[in-house]
Amino acid sequence: MTALTTFLLLVIVFGLLALVLFWAFGIDRRAVPDYTGDDFGLLTEVTAVPTSEAAVVLADRLRTARIKVTxxxxxxxxxxxxxxxxxxxxxLLLRDPG
Structure with a gap:
């Protein structure tokens, strides 16, 4: 085997390896993670209160109604x-004063 043949064989092998790796991993299309802390995924804000005591009372009211709350x-x-x-x-439940 000559040096040119060896070089061409290496180029072909590395080219095939690059294609296989690109096919396997490709371009990452996953969502970019939110590092600001403002994205809570599937959760939606229903209210905001200034004290932890008020939050506990309202969260207990929602949990009593079998609504999962964070x-x-x-x-x-x-x-x-x-x-x-x-x-x-x-x-609706949080709007009710009772």
């Missing part, structure tokens, strides 16, 4: 987060 502290407020399907019921 309390997040952000920017000095306690935000109550629920799934979008539960948001209308949660807002």
């Amino acid at each position: 309390v997040v502290r952000r920017g000095g407020l306690h935000r109550l987060m629920v799934f979008p399907a539960d948001a209308p019921d949660a807002k």
Whole structure:
């Protein structure tokens, strides 16, 4: 084998390896993670209160109604987060003073 043949064989092997790796891993099309802390995925904010005590009371009210709730502290407020399907019921329940 000559040096030219060896060189061409290496170029072909590395070219095929590059194609296989590109096919396997390709361009990453996943969503870019949010490092600001403002993205809560599927959760939607239904209300925000200034104290943790108020957040606990409202979260207990939602949990009693079998609505899953998460309390997040952000920017000095306690935000109550629920799934979008539960948001209308949660807002209606939290609007009721009783």
